[in-house]
Amino acid sequence: MKVLVTVKEVAQVEDEFEIADREIAAQSLDYDLNEWDDYAIEEGVGMVEDGVADEVVSVTVGPERSEETIRMALAKGVDRAIRVWDDSLEAAELLDPSAKAKILEAVVEDEAPDLVLTGVQADDDAFGATGVTLAERIGFQWAAVVNDLDLDADADVAHVHRELEGGVDEVTDVELPAVLTIQTGINEPRYASLRGIRQAQRKELDVRGLDDLGLDGSIADGPLTLTEMYEPETESDATIWEGDAGETAGNLAEYLRDRGVIDA
Amino acid sequence: MSVLAVAEHRNGELRDVSFELLTAGRELADAAGADLHVAVISGDAEAFAEELNREGVDAIHAVTYGDEFNHDVYVQAIEALAADLDPTFLLAPNSVNGLDYAPAIAESLDLPLVTDVIDLAYDDGLVATREMYGSKVETTIEVDGDRAAVTVRPTEWPPAEGLGDAEIGVVDVAIDESAIGSTITGFEEAAEGDVNLEDAEFIVSIGRGIEEEENLELIEELCEVTGATMGSSRPIVDNDWLPDNRQVGQSGAVVTPDVYIAIGISGAVQHVAGMKGSDTIIAINTDPNAPIFDIADYGIVGDLFEVVPALIEEFE
C-alpha cells in the first residue's frame, strides 16, 4: 500500500497589506504549509507507522520557495517528496483545478499510489476542488471532507466519515484506489522534531519539470483568468469602541449591563 | 442556451441553498438569454420537483433513483441530463456534497470550474466574484470559453419565491450500478454534550487568537464572571482544547443568542454560518480588517490579552 499526499504552500495575508496589479505585495505575505494538508500528512505518516501502508510520498506543485514546506512534510515523517514546477506556471495563477489535476495526474501515473490524500481546501484560494477533480481524471474513487478514516487494505476499502453540515457525519465505504480530501480535526498533527528536521535534510526531494512528466507549458493557459483583486467594500456598520483596553472594556461592560445580559 | 441548476436535499428535505440556486440561476439565465432548468436527483424527487417550481424556473427534471446523495449517481444523472440539454452553465451549491460531485462532473463534461462564487455576471462570458485569503480580498475571475460549472456559496442569493409554471418531467436515467464505487452505510449525529449552545442567550466564543491552550483560562474566567456560555471556532475544537459541542459554525452548532461575543475569531464564512443569526454580535480582534467586523454590531480593535483582563476586572 502506497500513499501519496498532496501538499500546498499557502500564503497568509498580514493585517496591513496592499494590492498592486492583482497581487498582494510579497512583504505582506507569510507562507506556511496548508492547514488541511498538515492533517493529510499526519494521516499518511500514521498509516506507515501503523503498518497499514509501506510508503508515504508527498507532492507539491510550487516554486523553489515552497521547498521549505515540502521539507516540513519530510520532517514530519513523509518518506520522500516531489516538487513539480516550470517557469511557465509562474505567470499563471494556477487557480484552475483541472490544470493542477493534470499535473498531479502525471505524478500519480509515475508513482502508482493506492491512496491519495489531499486537503479539503487550500487556505489561500479555497477552491476546494483539486482532490475530486484529480479523482475523476485518474479514475479513482473518492470522498470529500473526510473527518474519520479507517483503512482496510486487505478488502481494498476505506471506511470513512464525511463531515456534512450541522454536525452530521455520512458514514461511507469507498473502494480503493481512492482520493480522499482530508478535513481538519481528523487527527492531531505532530510537530516536526529536531531529529525529524535533521533527517529531512537527507531525504530525497525530487524536483521535476513539466517536460519530465511528459507535459508542456500549455497547461498554464487554463480557462480561468483572475482579472481583479480588491479589498471588499466593508459592509460593516459596527460601532467601534475607541480607546485603550480599560476604556473599551468599560464600554463593553456598560453595554452588557444596559442590555441586561449581566446583573453583576 | 440553458442554465442547469442542481438542487440539494438531505433526509427528506430540500436544503435552503436549493432555492437560492434558483435565484442565482435565474439571474444568470436572464443575463445570458438562457432558460433555467433544474435537476433534482434521488430521494422523493417528484415531490421535490413540485416544491422547486418557483417563479422563473422553466423546466424541472426529476431523477428518481436512490434515496440519499451518492456522488456516482449524481455524476451519472447529470451526465445523462447534460447529453440531452447541453447546458451552457451548470450550477451547484458550494456545500459539502457539492464539493463531492461538482468537481467530478465539471471534469467529466470538460467544463471550467469556479467554486464558492458570491456573485455572477455575464458579459459575453462568465465573470465570477469570489473571495481569497480568508475573505480579506475579493477577486473576479473571467472564464474563457462559452461554458462553465459554478458552485454557489450558500446564503449569498435570496431564495426564489412565488409559484412557477415550470414543465416538470420525470427522467428515467439508466444508472450503471457497477460504476458506483462508494456506498453510504449510515449517518451519525454528534453526541450531545455538557452544554447546548443552541439554547444559550449569551455566548462568548473564542478563536485561534487565544494561541495556547493554557490561555483558555482567561476566557473561562470571563464566562464565569459574566455568566456567559463558552463557544469556539473550529481550530480550538480541532486541537481538542474544547469538546466538539462547543464548536459554532457550519459543521457545529447554529446559535441565536441575544449577545454573541467573538474573541480572536476572524469570521470565516463557515464560522459565520453558525452565528450570524445572533441578535447582537460583538467582535474583539487585533485586525481591523478581519471579516468578523462586517457582521458585527459593536467592535473593539484590540489585543484580547489586554481587553479580556480589563473586562473581567469590570465585573469582579
Ligand SMILES: Cc1cc2nc3c(=O)[nH]c(=O)nc-3n(C[C@H](O)[C@H](O)[C@H](O)COP(=O)(O)OP(=O)(O)OC[C@H]3O[C@@H](n4cnc5c(N)ncnc54)[C@H](O)[C@@H]3O)c2cc1C
Ligand atoms: C468544510 C469546512 C467546514 C468548516 N466548519 C467550521 C465550523 O463549523 N466552525 C468554524 O469556526 N470554522 C469552520 N471551518 C474553518 C474555517 O474555514 C476557519 O478556518 C476557522 O473558522 C478559523 O477560525 P479562527 O477565526 O479561530 O482562526 P483564524 O482565521 O486564524 O483567526 C484568528 C483571528 O484572531 C485574531 N487575533 C490574533 N491574535 C489576537 C489577539 N491577541 N487579540 C485579538 N485577536 C487576535 C486574528 O486577527 C484573526 O482574525 C470549516 C472549514 C471547512 C473547509
Ligand SMILES: Nc1ncnc2c1ncn2[C@@H]1O[C@H](COP(=O)(O)O)[C@@H](O)[C@H]1O
Ligand atoms: N499547487 C498544489 N500542489 C500540490 N497540491 C495542491 C496544490 N494546490 C492544491 N493542492 C491540494 O489540493 C487541496 C485542495 O486545494 P484547492 O482545491 O486549491 O482548494 C490542497 O489541500 C492540496 O492538498
